Amino acid sequence: MRISVTVHRDLAVSRIDDRLYSAFIEHMGRAIYSGIYEPGHPQADANGFRQDVMRFVRELKIPAIRYPGGNFVSAYNWEDGIGPKESRPVRLDLAWRSKETNQVGINEFAIWAKDAGIDMMLAVNLGTRGLADARNFVEYVNHPGGTYWSDLRREHGVSEPYDVGMWCLGNEMDGPWQTGHKEAKEYGRLADETAKALRILAPKADLIVCGSSNDQMPTYPAWEREVLEECYDNVDYISLHKYFGNSSRDTLNYFAKVEETGRYIQAIAGTIDYVKAKKRSKKDVYICFDEWNVWYHNREEDSKRWRTWDWPEAPHLLEEDYNFEDALFVACLLNEFIRRSDRVRIACIAQLVNVIAPIRAERGGPAWRQTIYWPYQLASLHGRGQALRVGVDGPTYDSLVADDVSYLDVSAVHDDKEDVVTLFVVNRHLTESAELDIHLGGFGDVRLVDHRVMAGHDLRATNGPDKPDAITPQPGSGVGVEDGRVRGSLAALSYHVVRVA
Ligand code: AHR
Numbered sequence: 041m042r043i044s045v046t047v048h049r050d051l052a053v054s055r056i057d058d059r060l061y062s063a064f065i066e067h068m069g070r071a072i073y074s075g076i077y078e079p080g081h082p083q084a085d086a087n088g089f090r091q092d093v094m095r096f097v098r099e100l101k102i103p104a105i106r107y108p109g110g111n112f113v114s115a116y117n118w119e120d121g122i123g124p125k126e127s128r129p130v131r132l133d134l135a136w137r138s139k140e141t142n143q144v145g146i147n148e149f150a151i152w153a154k155d156a157g158i159d160m161m162l163a164v165n166l167g168t169r170g171l172a173d174a175r176n177f178v179e180y181v182n183h184p185g186g187t188y189w190s191d192l193r194r195e196h197g198v199s200e201p202y203d204v205g206m207w208c209l210g211n212e213m214d215g216p217w218q219t220g221h222k223e224a225k226e227y228g229r230l231a232d233e234t235a236k237a238l239r240i241l242a243p244k245a246d247l248i249v250c251g252s253s254n255d256q257m258p259t260y261p262a263w264e265r266e267v268l269e270e271c272y273d274n275v276d277y278i279s280l281h282k283y284f285g286n287s288s289r290d291t292l293n294y295f296a297k298v299e300e301t302g303r304y305i306q307a308i309a310g311t312i313d314y315v316k317a318k319k320r321s322k323k324d325v326y327i328c329f330d331e332w333n334v335w336y337h338n339r340e341e342d343s344k345r346w347r348t349w350d351w352p353e354a355p356h357l358l359e360e361d362y363n364f365e366d367a368l369f370v371a372c373l374l375n376e377f378i379r380r381s382d383r384v385r386i387a388c389i390a391q392l393v394n395v396i397a398p399i400r401a402e403r404g405g406p407a408w409r410q411t412i413y414w415p416y417q418l419a420s421l422h423g424r425g426q427a428l429r430v431g432v433d434g435p436t437y438d439s440l441v442a443d444d445v446s447y448l449d450v451s452a453v454h455d456d457k458e459d460v461v462t463l464f465v466v467n468r469h470l471t472e473s474a475e476l477d478i479h480l481g482g483f484g485d486v487r488l489v490d491h492r493v494m495a496g497h498d499l500r501a502t503n504g505p506d507k508p509d510a511i512t513p514q515p516g517s518g519v520g521v522e523d524g525r526v527r528g529s530l531a532a533l534s535y536h537v538v539r540v541a
Pocket of ligand 1: 066109110111112211212253331390391
């Protein structure tokens with residue numbers, strides 16, 4: 041199939057916020073315990089953090105990480121995780137029917153995040169708790185000293201405040217499964233009052249209010265309208281979550297879920313605009329897509345297991361084995377975030393280690409990078425700068441969730457510091473290669489800097505501890521640049537990162 045693409049230097053969507061490539065990690069399963077933290081592991085440092093996992097984390101150049109949950113946060117007492125480790129209580133985690141030992145709390149996590157070069161984005165518990173505890177947590181974390189909570193932090197060996205600049209006002213409060221679930225108006229009021237208090241303590245912080253848990257929730261999208269009507273003036277972001285799957289093994293319909301996500305983003309952007317207009321406000325609220333990923337391989341089994349098990353400690357949970365098809369899907373989804381970076385400023389892959397994660401680590405054993413690690417890494421490394429508009433002219437298909445879905449999925453980013461344009465391209469066609477002709481307007485006489493490709497694998501192929509590098513990006517061939525045009529033949533079901541300057 042022949043496809044032509046047009047990109048022009050002067051036609052930008054938006055400057056991409058680096059935080060589009062953020063991540064999320066929760067106290068659940070083996071994400072923290074035996075994921076990032078495993079004292080006694082041959083690769084653990086003096087603090088108990090696994091350095092094999094740390095190396096893979098660092099290579100992602102993650103700007104920010106959301107912590108400590110997720111559903112977990114809605115019944116979490118943050119004070120359980122401070123002070124001498126031997127005095128910390130073991131608690132029942134209501135979200136995942138597990139035992140929480142509290143051996144990692146805010147101060148340990150801060151050490152890990154600093155070492156990884158990642159900013160913390162912290163969530164407060166608005167399920168079982170409220171404004172008072174949120175305010176104490178912020179005081180402990182961000183206040184320099186001379187008060188009860190800030191001096192307690194100093195006693196715990198942390199003299200300087202962390203100055204955390206991103207705070208999530210609860211998690212998925214629209215979900216009936218959430219401990220302390222609320223109605224929209226009720227939550228909107230609580231979020232507003234909490235935001236007002238947090239704003240006094242942390243005037244420059246970004247405050248993130250909960251939107252829908254996904255776009256199939258019965259309350260979506262009225263939830264966003266009702267919540268924002270209560271708190272629009274005091275929050276900066278509204279969070280969206282969405283997980284994806286292909287249980288029916290229908291590749292093209294799976295890939296088309298990216299278009300459905302575009303509609304989701306558009307609908308929430310419209311809702312934000314509606315409330316902004318209603319309030320006659322000049323202030324903007326942006327989207328924080330703070331949980332996204334593929335989650336279906338073991339989902340049903342897992343959900344049966346954890347609902348009946350006997351409160352295990354750091355159990356195997358949601359340890360999805362991602363395949364090549366998932367990597368192609370994640371590449372397309374990241375393209376969508378880049379194309380919508382005018383409204384989506386922050387996005388977090390959910391999660392980072394072991395639990396629905398690009399990195400896996402066996403207890404006492406090796407760590408490895410899953411297939412989805414690679415498109416996430418390539419977007420994080422090269423997807424910074426100006427997102428450019430992309431015009432695609434080529435064949436399309438109709439799917440269950442959208443019509444006219446282009447077989448070619450493309451995003452383009454101009455790194456204006458280095459003056460490099462990166463094209464992220466997925467040929468979603470099952471059998472046909474794409475004869476591609478990209479016109480790059482306004483960039484003059486460019487040359488090929490680099491071409492990476494992921495192609496030629498069985499859609500169900502995975503990486504694993506015994507084959508950690510079975511699926512990785514390889515140097516590409518067959519793409520040339522001449523007279524401001526990028527031309528080449530892209531195999532069916534392939535992912536390409538083409539960089540020109
Ligand atoms: O990431 C796993 C879970 O998915 C999170 O705890 C929750 O927020 C979402 O439902």
